[in-house]
Amino acid sequence: MSTYNLDVNGHMHTVRTEPDTPLLYVLRNDLQLNGAKFGCGLAQCGACTVMLGKEAVLSCVLPVSQVGQDPVRTVEGLGSAAAPGVLQRAFIEEQAAQCGYCIAGMIMRAQALLESNPSPSDADIRHNLAINLCRCGTHMRIVRAVQRAAEAMRRAPKAGLRA
Known part of the structure; x- marks a missing residue:
């Protein structure tokens, strides 16, 4: 030990x-x-x-x-149920989760992406999240959620990636 x-x-x-x-x-x-x-x-x-x-x-x-x-x-x-972070809020707004099992991993990989690339293309997002498997098939909603969060972060950079 x-x-x-x-x-x-x-x-x-x-x-x-x-x-x-x-x-x-x-x-x-x-x-x-x-x-x-x-x-x-x-x-x-x-x-x-x-x-x-x-x-x-x-x-x-x-x-x-x-x-x-x-x-x-x-x-x-990144946030809580009462005060979700930007990515968490975007995933909720886009209804990107079905069973939800993969979503925490998707969000964390997306967080790392947005910290290194605040304006990712859809292809960037898909490439970055390719390792994360989702059997529910909400891939289009997940991509939209990451784009929504990226836009929110660009509009309010003072709020930061955790807001």
């Missing part, structure tokens, strides 16, 4: 676990952050996507020992 200090959603957490424990397990089991989902456990579906620094990562295969000092952001760090 080792001890790790993790910056998750702007809060420091100390966890004691094995070095090879996937970050996803730490988030869900130790920190009770259940937005990121266990889908495949093989880095093939994207349901577990979170951000490590500015990059979208698959937390089901990322050992906690490799997190280092980079901050971790989960969908819970």
